[in-house]
Amino acid sequence: MENLTYYCPTKILFGKNQLDTLGNEIKSYGNRILFVYGKEHLKNTGVYDRIVHLLKESEIEWIELPGVVPNPRLETVQQGIEICRKEKLEFILAVGGGSVSDTAKAIAMGVKVDYNIWDAYNFFHSNLLHQPKELPTKYLIPDDALPIGVVITKSGTGSEFDLTSVITNTELKEKLIIMNPVIYPKFSFCDPTLTFTLPRDETAFGIADMMTHYFEQYFSPTHDTDFLDHVKEGILQTIIVNAKKALENPTDYAVRAEIMYSAAWSCSALNITGVIPEWTSHFIEHEITAMTDLNHGCGMAIIYPAWMKYVIKELAEKCAQYAEKVWGIERKGRSDLDVAMDGIHRTEEFWKSLGIPSSLSEAGVDSSLFPIFAKKAVRFGPLGSLKNIEEEDVLNILSLCK
Amino acid sequence: MENLTYYCPTKILFGKNQLDTLGNEIKSYGNRILFVYGKEHLKNTGVYDRIVHLLKESEIEWIELPGVVPNPRLETVQQGIEICRKEKLEFILAVGGGSVSDTAKAIAMGVKVDYNIWDAYNFFHSNLLHQPKELPTKYLIPDDALPIGVVITKSGTGSEFDLTSVITNTELKEKLIIMNPVIYPKFSFCDPTLTFTLPRDETAFGIADMMTHYFEQYFSPTHDTDFLDHVKEGILQTIIVNAKKALENPTDYAVRAEIMYSAAWSCSALNITGVIPEWTSHFIEHEITAMTDLNHGCGMAIIYPAWMKYVIKELAEKCAQYAEKVWGIERKGRSDLDVAMDGIHRTEEFWKSLGIPSSLSEAGVDSSLFPIFAKKAVRFGPLGSLKNIEEEDVLNILSLCK
Numbered sequence: 108m109e110n111l112t113y114y115c116p117t118k119i120l121f122g123k124n125q126l127d128t129l130g131n132e133i134k135s136y137g138n139r140i141l142f143v144y145g146k147e148h149l150k151n152t153g154v155y156d157r158i159v160h161l162l163k164e165s166e167i168e169w170i171e172l173p174g175v176v177p178n179p180r181l182e183t184v185q186q187g188i189e190i191c192r193k194e195k196l197e198f199i200l201a202v203g204g205g206s207v208s209d210t211a212k213a214i215a216m217g218v219k220v221d222y223n224i225w226d227a228y229n230f231f232h233s234n235l236l237h238q239p240k241e242l243p244t245k246y247l248i249p250d251d252a253l254p255i256g257v258v259i260t261k262s263g264t265g266s267e268f269d270l271t272s273v274i275t276n277t278e279l280k281e282k283l284i285i286m287n288p289v290i291y292p293k294f295s296f297c298d299p300t301l302t303f304t305l306p307r308d309e310t311a312f313g314i315a316d317m318m319t320h321y322f323e324q325y326f327s328p329t330h331d332t333d334f335l336d337h338v339k340e341g342i343l344q345t346i347i348v349n350a351k352k353a354l355e356n357p358t359d360y361a362v363r364a365e366i367m368y369s370a371a372w373s374c375s376a377l378n379i380t381g382v383i384p385e386w387t388s389h390f391i392e393h394e395i396t397a398m399t400d401l402n403h404g405c406g407m408a409i410i411y412p413a414w415m416k417y418v419i420k421e422l423a424e425k426c427a428q429y430a431e432k433v434w435g436i437e438r439k440g441r442s443d444l445d446v447a448m449d450g451i452h453r454t455e456e457f458w459k460s461l462g463i464p465s466s467l468s469e470a471g472v473d474s475s476l477f478p479i480f481a482k483k484a485v486r487f488g489p490l491g492s493l494k495n496i497e498e499e500d501v502l503n504i505l506s507l508c509k
Numbered sequence: 510m511e512n513l514t515y516y517c518p519t520k521i522l523f524g525k526n527q528l529d530t531l532g533n534e535i536k537s538y539g540n541r542i543l544f545v546y547g548k549e550h551l552k553n554t555g556v557y558d559r560i561v562h563l564l565k566e567s568e569i570e571w572i573e574l575p576g577v578v579p580n581p582r583l584e585t586v587q588q589g590i591e592i593c594r595k596e597k598l599e600f601i602l603a604v605g606g607g608s609v610s611d612t613a614k615a616i617a618m619g620v621k622v623d624y625n626i627w628d629a630y631n632f633f634h635s636n637l638l639h640q641p642k643e644l645p646t647k648y649l650i651p652d653d654a655l656p657i658g659v660v661i662t663k664s665g666t667g668s669e670f671d672l673t674s675v676i677t678n679t680e681l682k683e684k685l686i687i688m689n690p691v692i693y694p695k696f697s698f699c700d701p702t703l704t705f706t707l708p709r710d711e712t713a714f715g716i717a718d719m720m721t722h723y724f725e726q727y728f729s730p731t732h733d734t735d736f737l738d739h740v741k742e743g744i745l746q747t748i749i750v751n752a753k754k755a756l757e758n759p760t761d762y763a764v765r766a767e768i769m770y771s772a773a774w775s776c777s778a779l780n781i782t783g784v785i786p787e788w789t790s791h792f793i794e795h796e797i798t799a800m801t802d803l804n805h806g807c808g809m810a811i812i813y814p815a816w817m818k819y820v821i822k823e824l825a826e827k828c829a830q831y832a833e834k835v836w837g838i839e840r841k842g843r844s845d846l847d848v849a850m851d852g853i854h855r856t857e858e859f860w861k862s863l864g865i866p867s868s869l870s871e872a873g874v875d876s877s878l879f880p881i882f883a884k885k886a887v888r889f890g891p892l893g894s895l896k897n898i899e900e901e902d903v904l905n906i907l908s909l910c911k
Contacts, residue, residue, distance in 0.1 A: 110527060112523070125512060361733035
């Protein structure tokens with residue numbers, strides 16, 4: 108186990124009818140807020156009306172910023188920053204999935220700095236994340252942010268309980284990440300009933316997304332991780348058992364609750380600390396979604412097994428443990444490699460059974476773009492902690508996803 | 510799964526050499542501190558000297574409150590409150606196990622109220638914990654506390670990462686609990702190397718203590734708890750695999766780290782929320798230790814299996830799941846009851862193998878006290894959420910522990 112600092116001050120309000128206290132939670136931070144959300148879906152499902160009613164009841168004034176899209180855009184962030192400054196807003200409420208929450212986080216930091224908030228994403232992604240020997244002298248990580256709160260309506264990213272935001276710059280065709288404790292949401296409402304009306308494919312993609320978050324910290328080069336391994340194995344079993352049920356019976360509260368709680372912890376400090384992460388697949392996938400607008404969870408479900416196969420030599424022992432513990436595959440008398448490959452196939456079959464495309468061509472991604480993805484994926488340096496991944500390796504992994 | 514509010518603002522600094530930043534962590538809260546600890550053990554192991562060196566280095570002034578004992582005393586708490594007030598101290602540093610941390614929490618609240626802090630424990634334990642239909646109008650839960658920080662040297666209670674404090678009033682022979690978010694430690698240093706020198710029995714008792722914390726939220730009447738169940742099953746497996754190794758090779762860092770991290774989460778909001786707890790065994794055990802000074806973990810290892818057997822009808826299904834998932838006991842073709850009993854026996858054998866007494870007589874507790882324990886255990890009302898436990902039931906459970 109690696110040394111770790113666990114710090115996660117977000118208050119999670121989980122369960123049905125918890126939302127009734129939304130006004131009170133907001134009022135500890137301010138009375139004038141930015142209300143960020145996505146598409147019309149929120150209005151069709153009645154969630155919009157419910158939020159508006161709760162805000163009025165608590166005499167909270169709000170300005171709306173609708174139109175956040177998956178792979179959320181820097182333009183929307185910049186609009187939000189402008190509104191918050193002009194209207195002197197005190198708090199940001201994000202209602203939706205990870206894209207809405209990530210947008211709110213970006214706005215929250217952007218309001219507090221005198222430079223373009225994109226520079227902070229660029230700084231973190233290109234420098235801190237790749238741990239260079241020397242850090243640039245100009246340090247562009249905001250040390251303050253407007254307080255934000257989240258009402259989650261789509262489970263998968265874990266953005267409701269983490270310090271991360273991912274934003275896409277459509278002009279540069281770049282999708283960059285920042286991690287910063289100042290953007291932990293002050294609170295996140297997780298009401299499983301709000302996910303009852305989610306389209307089938309969004310439920311499925313969310314499930315793939317949260318699973319890969321656990322995978323990326325499980326298939327790590329760090330040894331001696333019994334506690335962390337067994338916790339993750341338990342959560343992965345939970346997701347697998349409940350995923351199909353959620354698709355078959357989308358209004359089953361107990362099932363939606365298991366999925367929603369599993370998602371909440373998927374990028375939490377419990378999952379991501381104590382190990383060296385292995386985020387190769389995420390970085391490759393980000394290049395694809397930055398250019399094609401593929402759904403992120405869908406992309407992860409295609410890339411991740413390809414990466415697993417590509418690094419199978421380094422992965423065999425741990426992957427055999429995964430196959431046994433999560434899928435109940437018998438290990439006795441078999442090589443780790445054999446058992447590991449069974450584990451990978453079971454994962455692929457599982458995602459296929461949820462209706463997730465199993466190749467990039469099936470997902471509509473043109474293979475002529477592969478060289479561009481590969482070049483961009485390693486532009487800040489090689490990827491990988493378990494195995495070093497250069498441009499050529501990325502191309503090889505992508506060719507396994509054809 | 511029950512509705513839950515997860516909120517846990519403590520920063521955990523886990524791993525070797527993390528302690529070097531102790532001074533910095535304290536200085537965010539103050540420069541004049543109370544340094545609470547237990548016995549001479551701290552001086553013999555060099556931890557005392559290390560702490561003193563770190564405090565001096567950061568120019569932090571301290572006053573010492575040594576002498577905290579297991580089942581920590583109200584007298585020590587009152588001494589601490591007096592010192593903090595007289596010396597206008599700004600912060601409390603607890604160095605030791607759960608008793609030291611619980612003492613620090615009590616002092617931290619006591620400094621801020623104009624009544625005897627024992628009244629707050631009595632209020633919480635007799636009222637809130639037993640969820641009466643009507644609450645008393647005079648509300649005695651402190652809404653503020655001095656900030657505290659913890660350096661853990663003994664794993665088991667989970668006090669380093671929870672909102673709980675248990676204090677013993679030797680005059681009244683009462684041991685009462687309070688839960689209050691204002692006493693979450695600001696930070697807790699968990700350095701596995703600090704547990705290398707623990708006496709063998711304290712390691713073993715700590716292991717039983719943390720296991721029963723997981724049990725009491727696992728064997729709950731709440732249904733539909735896949736996530737919570739599987740996480741707890743994973744952690745219990747971790748503890749079981751590493752316990753014997755910790756006794757055989759007490760300076761194995763990786764093993765001590767697994768035990769220490771498992772302990773840290775054992776009373777955390779991850780473990781205790783989302784379910785109706787079943788704390789019958791704890792309340793019975795508290796009456797024993799309030800009068801006899803038996804080690805708490807030792808007492809729990811004796812009472813818990815007796816309670817399990819006593820409520821086996823209500824427990825059978827969940828206990829069969831436990832037996833299968835944690836101990837790998839085959840369920841096919843067998844009744845839940847059979848499998849459950851195997852699970853209980855395996856638990857008893859496991860604790861015995863760690864050298865823990867398996868009966869109250871072996872632990873030196875006189876059975877003539879049983880009627881007093883039973884009367885006191887139910888003095889605020891019957892116990893139990895899975896099964897209602899009256900005075901006679903407590904006596905029956907105790908007779909199973911003879």
